Amino acid sequence: MLNYRPMTHEDVELISHIDRSEYIEKIYRMEDGSVKEIPAGHECGTWDQHHLEELKTRYKEQLSDGGYAYGAFDGDRLAGFGVLANKFRGKNQDQLQVDLMYVSRNYRRQGIGRTLMDELKRQALRRGASYLYVSSTETQSAVNFYTHCGSKVTQEVDPELFELEPEDIHMLIKL
Numbered sequence: 001m002l003n004y005r006p007m008t009h010e011d012v013e014l015i016s017h018i019d020r021s022e023y024i025e026k027i028y029r030m031e032d033g034s035v036k037e038i039p040a041g042h043e044c045g046t047w048d049q050h051h052l053e054e055l056k057t058r059y060k061e062q063l064s065d066g067g068y069a070y071g072a073f074d075g076d077r078l079a080g081f082g083v084l085a086n087k088f089r090g091k092n093q094d095q096l097q098v099d100l101m102y103v104s105r106n107y108r109r110q111g112i113g114r115t116l117m118d119e120l121k122r123q124a125l126r127r128g129a130s131y132l133y134v135s136s137t138e139t140q141s142a143v144n145f146y147t148h149c150g151s152k153v154t155q156e157v158d159p160e161l162f163e164l165e166p167e168d169i170h171m172l173i174k175l
Contacts (some may be wrong), residue, residue: 004115007069007081012056013073019105021046026140028169035143035153035169044139055100057081057085062099070119072103072112079107082116084132086122089158094130095172097161115151125175132173135161143169150174 007014024040047055063069066086072079080103089095098120103113124132134151135158136142153173162170 001093002079002112003073004119005071005073007063007071009060009063011069011071011078012059014156015056015059015081016052017104018080018102019046020029020044020102022086022139022141023103024139024141027138028143029138030153033155037140039076040139041057046101054088059100067099068120068123069100070116072107072116074107079104080112082113082120084120084129088129088154089133089161090131092130094128095127095133095158096124096127096131097133099134099159113145114149121173121175130175132175133158133161134171134173135168136171137165138167140171146171146173 018087021042024042024044027038027040028035029038030036050158051164059069062083062085068086071081082098083100085099086095087097089097101113101116109122112161121132134146136146136151149171154170154172
């Protein structure tokens with residue numbers, strides 16, 4: 001049985017429990033304002049040490065800036081987590097970003113991601129947001145997950161996030 005709880009700075013090392021690996025059947029690209037599907041057919045491994053350290057730094061920075069992290073735990077093992085950034089975005093300053101969202105390979109398709117996302121939505125509403133901004137990795141599984149959570153491709157792409165990850169599919173979820 002999984003337990004869910006807010007995460008703290010002290011939980012940062014648990015991120016190494018996450019196995020982000022997956023077989024990527026398709027990816028998506030934005031072309032002329034619409035999403036184009038592209039066959040991929042390759043395995044994506046989990047993080048190397050360099051990327052894991054970058055992820056931990058990003059996690060700590062978000063929490064230090066007032067962000068919120070929520071995790072799913074199988075005993076002492078982190079099975080999945082999501083991070084809500086604290087910086088408001090958009091022309092109306094009414095969007096909060098889902099900065100990180102990962103569920104370990106062996107725990108996927110059990111509703112964990114949905115539970116994490118529902119909590120991030122509740123937190124965003126409490127903070128006064130009207131939308132969640134999602135800069136989704138271009139994989140079919142990620143885009144489909146966010147779409148099932150209510151995301152739609154946005155025409156108002158955040159320039160800062162686009163510059164960081166131009167291949168991502170930028171989406172909004174109305175809260």
